Amino acid sequence: MGAYLAKAGVSSVVFERELFPRPHVGESLVPSSTRVFKDLDFLPQMEEAKFPHKFGAVWTADDKQKVPYQLGWEGLAADCHADIRFDERDQPGVDKNYTYHVDRGKFDLMLLQHANKLGAAVYEGVRVSAVDFGPKEPVVRFTMGRNGKEMGVSARMVVDASGRNTFLGNQLKLKVQDTVFDQYAIHTWFNNYDRKVFSREDDHRDYIFIHFLPISNTWIWQIPITNTVTSLGVVTQKKNFAKSKSDREKFFWESVASRPRLGETLRKADRIRPFKDEGDYSYAMKQICGDRFVMVGDAGRFVDPIFSTGVSIALNSSRFAHKDILAALETNDFSRQSFATFESTLRVGTKNWYDFITVYYRLNVLFTYFINDPKYRLDVLKLLQGDVYDDAAPPVLQKMRTMVAEVEQNQTHPWHKMLGDLTSNAFRPEF
16 A cells, blocks of 8 residues: 555655564465556566466365265265466456465565565554544554654545454444354474376366364464475364464374375474464454545455465455545545445455355365356356455346255255255345
């Protein structure tokens, strides 16, 4: 956001709590991010950094777990391997057939420095304590350093990009925890993990892999960081998540061991970072903008990390929001209505992500079915590419929901016993 505004000639200040570089989760991008990098003239830096190119995605399950099927539901020999390439669908405004996996410490620092180079004033180690919204301009209260004196600075408007800290959402009591999703994650980096083990093609080694586990609603991400370093994380429901740190690490290894080939391969690698956990993933806000403020990225909404949605929404929410901010500066109107286009666009996009993920968790095999069916493959790919903002009701999502309802209502259906319980109430109001 700082880069967008500075590039447009707006005087803007970035208050960053941390000192960069710092590690961060959310390391795999989707192709819609390329539009943002092009807008900001940032693609050359991305290439110079030599981040691994991400050409597609693969989903795996235990090869021994076969899926029953009946006439009319073909293509379901097993949910053991499904893959897709981004270049199968032309994406308007995106001229590369790949996106990137990134070391977030390095990537975030690069982007922060780029914003500063474009003209945004960047202050690191600044902890914002409050935003005072009065009758005039808001005043941002902050301290510098551990024992710094509190100071304040006025601004014409405030953008909350505080991530899952959800600063304004908490202050203004706008945050609503998700009643369906309650996922947690524990993750780390490994060196010399053999990515060839699950790669059916040579170029698959730099794909993102999602490994399903025989534990309810639990999966593992596998993300290349460098040629030899791989990020792996277990995502599971809160009820499965151990309380103590040692128990959480034990849970990680037990989860990995539930896929023997994965466990055996990972045990041969070298863990190079401490385990870190992330909790209370899913939430929304009653509103994501108001008089003289907007929320971007995770500060306004987060669903689930399974389709690499977090960074994509963060980047694209700034792409959309900065246009409304520029218009508000021209008219000197900073009321909530001035940001209505941004808010409605983000609502559409995040709802589509939410519906997609809800269907996915309710019936994993349905996703494989749609990926393998030529009638729907490109429509699903459009969602995976991050193009979720232009259609309030994508037909492929409607079809998925209808098929889930059919399976739910027919106890003799061969998929019925494969229904997940995470979203068991998600469709009852509509079906």
